Amino acid sequence: MYILILSRTFDTSTANVIDWLKHYKIEYFRVNESNVIKVKKISISSNLFFEIEIENKTINLEDIIAFWYRQSNFKIYSPPLEIK
Numbered sequence: 001m002y003i004l005i006l007s008r009t010f011d012t013s014t015a016n017v018i019d020w021l022k023h024y025k026i027e028y029f030r031v032n033e034s035n036v037i038k039v040k041k042i043s044i045s046s047n048l049f050f051e052i053e054i055e056n057k058t059i060n061l062e063d064i065i066a067f068w069y070r071q072s073n074f075k076i077y078s079p080p081l082e083i084k
Contacts, residue, residue, distance in 0.1 A: 001064075003065060007030065
């Protein structure tokens with residue numbers, strides 16, 4: 001379980017927040033606009049399943065306890081939609 005942070009690479013405010021998270025031993029994963037974000041799988045049924053890949057790390061929506069978006073311009077790559 002961790003906080004997902006989307007921010008600009010050299011954003012001072014984000015760095016300050018991360019220092020605070022480290023101090024309190026709160027897990028986080030930071031993504032910058034230079035990182036490549038790929039949608040791996042989205043499954044909608046009785047349970048929503050959403051998985052993305054960022055710099056070869058797979059992230060499942062269920063593992064994120066909080067999300068912080070701070071000023072950025074992201075490009076997200078998604079596979080073609082497949083309906084089963």
